[in-house]
Ligand code: SF4
C-alpha cells in the first residue's frame with residue numbers, strides 16, 4: 092500500500108533525526124550524573140573551599156570521606172593524619188586551622204592530597220590520583236549517589252548522652268556544660284550556662300559569624316572530637332564516620348530509650364498563654380482574646396525535642412519575635428499566625444492538623460473543609476472562663492497565679508463522654524433511595540462505639556471532643572449537635588445542584604460519607620465497589 | 631488524484647489537514663462559550679472505578695453489549711479508549727499521592743467550547759449546541775474522518791465494520807436527555823457524584839470553592855476551564871492531570887483560533903505541499919459553496935423576517951400615534967374650555983392639579 096510505505100519513510104526520517112540528536116549530545120561530552128540506582132553513600136563531600144575567595148576556577152572535588160578514613164586506619168593512622176587539633180578539638184579543616192589566602196589553601200590540598208597518594212603508590216598500595224592533571228580530581232565522576240540524612244538530637248539520644256559514663260556526672264553543671272555553653276562577650280570565651288541550655292542551632296546558624304561557628308563545624312568539632320576521645324579510652328562511644336550518623340540505615344540502628352525522664356530546665360507544667368506581647372499588654376489590653384491554658388508537660392511528651400515548637404529560641408513566642416503586630420525578628424509572622432498557621436508544623440493548628448490526618452481521625456476530619464470554624468472552635472482553646480476578663484486582668488497576676496489558673500483550667504477539661512448507649516439507635520435502615528438495591532442496614536451503635544473508643548484513647552482527641560455530640564457531627568454535620576439529629580434527606584435533595592449550597596444529592600451524600608470515611612481510615616472491607624456488601628441487589 | 635488517495639495523504643499529515651481546512655473557521659474575537667451552557671464536572675478524588683457510568687451510557691445510548699459485563703472490574707487493568715461502540719471508558723491509574731489507592735478517570739468527549747472536530751469538518755456534521763453538547767449529524771457526514779484526526783483527545787471513533795453507512799461515534803453528553811430535562815445517563819447513575827451536572831459557570835465556581843475548602847485534597851487547577859479554549863467536561867483531581875492520561879501541554883487556545891493564525895502557514899510536510907494544496911483547494915471550494923449557500927439562506931430568511939417585523943411594528947406604532955394624538959387634542963380642548971370658564975380673581979391660588 093502506498094500510504095503504508097509513505098508512513099514508513101517518514102518514520103525512518105524521524106527515527107534518524109532522533110538518533111542523530113542523541114549521539115550529538117553524547118559527542119558533546121555531557122557528563123552523566125551519578126545514578127540513583129548506584130551505590131548509596133552518606134560521605135560524599137564536595138570540596139569547594141576556595142569559593143570563599145571568589146569564583147571557582149575548577150569544578151569542586153567529590154571526596155569520599157569514609158573511604159579515606161578506612162584507608163588511613165589500615166595504615167594505623169587516625170583523624171590527626173588530616174585534621175589538626177585546637178584546644179583539644181579536631182578542626183574540620185584539612186591540614187590547617189585557618190584559611191589564610193587562596194594560594195596557601197590551594198597548595199595545602201594539592202601538596203597533601205597528591206603527596207599522600209604518591210607515598211602510598213610508592214609503597215605499592217592502591218590509592219587515588221597521583222598525576223598533576225586537574226581533571227583527575229576536579230569533575231571526577233562519582234559512581235555513588237548521596238543518601239546523606241540529617242540527624243536530630245531527639246529525647247532518647249539526648250538522654251543517652253546525659254546518662255553516659257563518658258560524660259562527667261554528679262553536678263548538673265558538669266554534666267550539661269560538657270556540651271552546652273554560651274559565649275561570653277567580655278572574656279570572648281565559652282562559659283557554662285546553667286539553666287539557659289538550648290538547642291545548638293539557637294546560636295550556631297547555617298552561616299558562621301565572627302564569633303560563632305556555623306552549625307556544621309560546631310557539631311562536627313564537638314561531637315566527632317568527643318566520640319574519638321571516648322573511643323580512644325576504649326569506652327562505648329558514638330559514631331566517628333559520616334555513615335555512622337548520616338545514613339538512614341545506621342540511624343535506624345541507633346538504640347532508642349522509650350521512657351525518657353522529663354528534662355528539667357525550669358520549664359512550667361502549665362502556662363497561661365496570654366494573647367499579647369508585653370507592649371500590647373501594657374498599653375492596650377482591653378478586650379483582647381482570652382488566654383489559652385497550655386499543658387506544657389503533656390506537649391513535652393508528644394514531641395521529640397524543644398525545637399519542635401521553640402524553633403529559634405527558648406523564649407516565649409510573643410516576647411520579641413511573634414508579636415501581635417509582627418516583627419522583623421520573627422519574619423513578620425504575627426502571633427495569631429504563629430499559633431494558627433494551618434500548614435506550619437510549629438503552630439498549634441498545624442501540628443494538630445497533622446495528627447488529624449492519622450487514620451483514626453481522618454475518617455471524619457478528612458471530610459471537614461479546612462479552616463472551617465464553628466462557634467465552639469475558638470473557645471475549645473481560648474477558654475470562656477467566667478473569672479477571666481480577657482487579658483486586662485491577667486496583667487496584674489503573678490507568674491505563679493497564672494500557672495495555678497492554667498493548671499485548674501486544664502484539669503477542668505474533661506471529655507464529656509457520649510450519649511446514653513441504650514438511647515443510641517443500634518441499627519439504622521437506610522431506605523430513602525431503594526431502587527435496584529434493597530435498603531442498607533447500617534450498624535449505627537457499633538460505629539458510634541468504635542469512634543468513641545478511638546476518641547477516648549487519644550489525649551488530644553479527648554481534649555477537643557468535649558461535648559457529647561462533638562464526634563457525632565462527623566456524620567451528622569452542619570446542624571447543631573443533638574441527641575436527635577435530623578435525617579440526611581432533610582437537607583440532601585434528589586440531585587446535586589451547584590447553586591443550592593452545592594450539597595451532594597442524597598445518594599451521593601450517603602456514599603460519599605460511608606466510602607469517604609472508610610477510604611480515609613484505610614478500612615479494606617467492604618470495598619468501595621462491593622455494592623452488595625452493604626445493600627443486596629433487588630431481583 | 632482520487633479522493634481516497636488524497637485522504638490517505640491527509641491522514642498521514644494530520645496537523646496540516648486540520649490547519650488548512652479550518653483556516654477560515656474563526657475570526658480573532660475570543661469566544662467564551664454559550665452563557666447558559668451545561669457542563670459535567672468529574673472529580674477524580676471521588677471516583678471509585680465502579681464502571682456504573684459505562685453501564686448507564688451503554689443503556690441510554692442503546693449500544694451493543696460488551697464482551698465482559700460492566701461489573702467485571704478486571705477490565706480496569708488495561709488502558710482502554712473510546713470506540714464506536716463505547717462512548718465512555720473509565721481507566722485506572724497509579725496514585726502518586728498514595729500508592730495503595732489507585733485513581734480513576736472517566737474518558738469521553740470533552741464537548742469543547744470551540745470544537746476542533748467541528749472546525750475540521752468541512753460539511754459541518756459536528757455542531758456545538760448552546761446547551762453545551764457537541765453533536766453529530768450523520769446525514770451530513772461524508773466519512774472523511776478529519777474530526778478523528780483533529781480531536782486533541784482522540785475521541786471520535788469510526789464504524790469501520792459498518793459497510794453501507796459508517797458513522798462517527800462519540801459521547802453526545804446525552805443531548806436528547808438534557809433537552810428533556812433529564813441528567814446524562816452517566817451522571818445520573820454515579821453513586822459518588824464523581825460526575826456533577828450543571829451550568830458550566832456555576833460548576834466552575836463550585837469547583838473553585840471545593841479546591842479552596844480542601845487544599846490538600848485537590849490541585850489548584852480545573853482541567854478544561856481553559857484547555858483548548860475551554861471544554862464543557864471539566865475535571866478536578868488530587869494528582870497531576872498528566873498522571874490521569876489527560877494531555878497537559880494543550881495550551882489555552884482553541885483549535886479554530888490556533889489554525890486561523892500564522893500557525894496554519896507552518897509547512898509541516900514540505901514535500902507534500904503541492905499535493906495537499908490542490909486537495910485542500912478543492913475541499914475549500916466545496917466548503918465555501920456550502921457556506922455561501924448557508925449564508926445566502928440565512929440572509930434572505932433574516933430579510934424576510936425583518937421586513938415582516940418592521941411592517942408589524944410600523945402599523946402598531948401608527949395606531950399608537952393615532953391614539954396619542956387624539957388624546958392630546960382632547961386634553962388641549964378641555965384645558966382651553968376650563969381656562970375660559972375660570973374666574974379671574976383666583977389667579978394666585980396654588981395650582982394643585984399641576
Ligand atoms: S460511576 Fe462514578 S464512581 Fe463509578 S466509575 Fe463512573 S464516575 Fe467513577
Ligand code: SF4
Pocket residue numbers: 738739740741742745746747748764780781782783784785786800
Ligand atoms: S473532545 Fe474531541 S470530539 Fe469532543 S468536542 Fe472536543 S474535539 Fe470534538
Ligand code: SF4
Pocket residue numbers: 686687688690691717718738800801802803804814815816817
Ligand atoms: S453523557 Fe451520555 S453519552 Fe456521554 S458518556 Fe455520559 S451517558 Fe454516555
